[in-house]
Amino acid sequence: MVLLCELEGAKDYPLVIHPVGSDWERKVRAHFTRANGTLNINSYYEEMVGFPYSSSNSESSSDSDGSGNDSDCVIISPSEFSSKNPNNRSLIVADSVATISTSMETSSRFTYDEFVSTFRKVIRVSGEGGEDRVIVDLVAEGEFVTTVNEREPHYFYMYTHVLQTLNLRLPFNSFECQILRVVNVAPCQLHPNSWAFLKAFQIACEDLDVVPTVGIFFCFFHVKNVSPHSLVSISSQPNKGRFSLYASNFKNYRDTFVRFRCGAGYPELMFDASITPLFPFYWSSAPRLIKGT
Template sequence: MPRVVSRSSGSAAAYDPYAWVTDDIRSSPNQMDLEELTEFRQAGYLCGGTDEEANYEAIVPLPRERIYELNFHSPRVPDWIWFYKSMFTQVGVRIPFSDFQMALLNRISVCPSQLHPNSWASIRCFEMVCEYLELPASVDVFLFYFNLTNPSKQGKARKGFLSFRAAQGRKIFSLFEDSYHGFKDKYFKVRPVKGRHPFWLSLEGERLIQTYWSFGAGSNPFVKVSYKRLSAVDKNIANVLLAIFEKNHVNPHLLMGEREAGRSYILEMSATVTGLENLMKTFFEASDDENAEEKGAGKSEGPSGEKEGQGTETSGKQGLGGRVSPTHEEGPADGKATLSPHPDSDVELIHTPKKRKMSSSPEGVLTVMERNFDASKFIDSQLIPGTEEHFHATELSGQARWMYRTLLRGAVIARKAEFELSGMEALRRKLESSVKANNDFKAQVELLQGQLSEMGGKLNAAEEKSSFIAERLKASDETVARLLEREMTLENQLNAAQGLVVALEKEREQAISEAKAAKAEAVDLKKKLKVAKEQGKNAILMTEDALKAQLKIAAPDFEISSIGVFKTIQDGKIVDMPRK
């Protein structure tokens, strides 16, 4: 039923649905024109130049539109979403968002454009750090390190941008920009091309993330995450990040530059903390040596990756840490390889026999899975014997590179396994609790099925009542429509009658003014008539006196008293003229 606003109720335009938005956002119209937006698209900023570019189109908003406005024609299933230009050009955000970004936005219930660009930089840094350290990007871990705040200076009743700020005592990233300005007037709409599905909607058409600005954004009670709420795996991730970056915060500009430079930056920071910097350096050098030596043919290789029969320079500047391998000899009496001086190098690599294979599980030797396993005894008794000749015949620097590379790989494997092993007990407890919860759930399902059948009958009755009410409502709508039409007709007739009354009032006023003028003219004519009568009477008397004077001269003996202007002759006699 349409809403009717009477003339006496005031104007509906007085209601402002965006009164809660801060003034700095409301007073920032878009300054991004079509040419600038076209250059933005051609540069591949929106989707990173991938095939996704063809799925979306960017639109310049109207001059009156602001970034916080929603589409009133389609508020529940939005056909567009707002973005700031700087999110893509300066922070490096791309659409469609990653799974981590979608999960985070869904948790905090904040649309992308209501989140400050500095916060987007923190999100990007967290993702990249986790990727380079081969850690899963966890929403809980991120919210453990960052608190969502409303930095509005206009009180709690107003909201602008929401920001992620480092939790007290848990800062791991520096700010992307200490004072971020000049981005509020550069924004645009993005909507899917016809026939394509947008990333912010599910296949059923439900919103996966918040798409418009909202006063209630960020009010989800699960936004704040304490250490106790973290899972065992997430606690390990949080501990690792804090150990690496607590004292040496990540610089977003160094991290979000060129990809390989950012990866090296993070790995160097982690190596500084874990003491693996030299191991990594040696590992990469050994990898380069292996790549170079694999090009040779007919040469066998030792564990150090160096070719046999070829000298290795160790002039004090070569080898790990600038060490020089000593020159020594061993007699051939024991059948082992011999090291002898070389004129061009300190050590000459001599052919070594193949290492004897050891049984994977010797008789009487404990395995690593047994509780009383002695690692040092196992190494001395089972691993080292038979390998002395192999290592004695190899250059010390080559052995060091090979050992460091092996240690580094083992450390990486151990780091990955640490998270899995630490979570096994938690997974077992979760499984037990899940079984119990499943049994409880089955009982609840049976109870709910009974309640569902009962509610089914009530629902049928409610549907019948609803259809009856719908019919009544439809009839009421038709009646209201007829009354509205009748009201409009009467209002038109009333307006016409009011116009006629106004015209008649004007004519009446004109007639009154004309009557007053005629009355004044009549009074004036009466005065003139009276004056004319007096003048006529005087003229007649003067004429009578003149006639009498003339007659007296002409006939002195004639009786002139009977003669007058108002006399007439009747029957031969002079008589008074009859008055009419």
């Protein structure tokens, strides 16, 4: 049962943002312009934006590395979930720690319509219905993941690198929304490696025919600490680790965030039936320290 493909082969994103019209962009465009004057779009955008310009709609391609190597396989014994009331678990929550991040002031590379439209062509983001149900907006110059929008329409930030690598789909499912609410963080505030734990846990539960819940999850994981200058990370409880660590951490992802918001007639991307937010949309100044269940 392969839970997560190793991230070692994932292409790192460029370290520097090169706007359209810059010397670097012109050199890249010239390099990938064919003799007949046409532009090699695939290679150009792979160099500029950081992801290959090819179809990613096939979910099966991201579910396995195809190598037959089971070194990244994880087995969870069904006995670990033998409680008669697996959902009746009380969270141990430490005092909230007020934080204001100063190290997250990284500009996004998605400040041009051209880059956003290319991302939409390449990466599938909607898990149900058409892709037009999820609107992706570009990010303004000087706008960061810590920016809070107090006006409508509301939106939330998410790293495109995380969506692409982990094959996440929008809207977030009930379990993912519960985790964000309990920890009190926006989607972009949860460290990408922690999103990988959530993904692996859900796949394991599905294989064991167990409904993933916050109570079960925090039997094995906790929010170890909250730093005022970093994303919120989820790690394994001492001596209760269920998953083998993957070989490579996420790198160079902090400039890959874009805005996501509801398309026409699709409020369930962000709100429940009573128009209550499903999770914090914007950077939280008081994430919760979850010590376990």
